[in-house]
Amino acid sequence: EFRKENDIAFLGSNSPPNPVMDFNLLNIQNKVQKRLQSCFDKPTPIQSNVWPIIMKGDDLVGSAETGSGKTLAFLIPMLEHIVAQTDMDAWPKALIIAPTRELVRQIHST
Numbered sequence: 001e002f003r004k005e006n007d008i009a010f011l012g013s014n015s016p017p018n019p020v021m022d023f024n025l026l027n028i029q030n031k032v033q034k035r036l037q038s039c040f041d042k043p044t045p046i047q048s049n050v051w052p053i054i055m056k057g058d059d060l061v062g063s064a065e066t067g068s069g070k071t072l073a074f075l076i077p078m079l080e081h082i083v084a085q086t087d088m089d090a091w092p093k094a095l096i097i098a099p100t101r102e103l104v105r106q107i108h109s110t
Contacts, residue, residue, distance in 0.1 A: 006045035017056070019048035026051060028080050036076075044069035051077065071103075071110050 002019055003009075010016045020026050020043055023036045043051070046064040053060050054077040064070050074096075082093045098104045 002045075003049070008045060008049055016049065017052040019043075019045075020051050021048055026076075027055065028076060029083060032076065032079065044073075046070055047073045047076075050074075055080070071107055075107075075110055 002021070022042060023033055023040075026033065026036075026043075042048075045068070046062055047069045050060055050062050050073045054074065062070060062073065078094045078096075085093065096107055098107055
């Protein structure tokens with residue numbers, strides 16, 4: 001129902017996991033979770049649907065309108081991955097590639 005209301009479609013042979021409808025259901029660092037809750041009421045549709053997939057370590061391509069929360073949708077799992085790494089000397093920790101300077105600035109300011 002949530003996916004239908006928000007015009008969310010999945011391609012592929014696996015059925016997607018249930019969306020995360022509340023920040024409390026997201027298995028992330030407590031400090032990050034509290035910060036999210038202080039800034040936002042609930043995850044956006046793109047965040048709700050991609051977080052369970054990305055947090056499992058599965059690959060994903062997502063498409064949504066500007067301002068829909070895509071940047072935060074990939075930054076939260078990336079930060080969790082970085083925190084979980086045991087070899088702190090290994091680099092790079094993460095690589096973000098963006099197609100435009102505008103998006104690079106947005107990502108940098110997030």
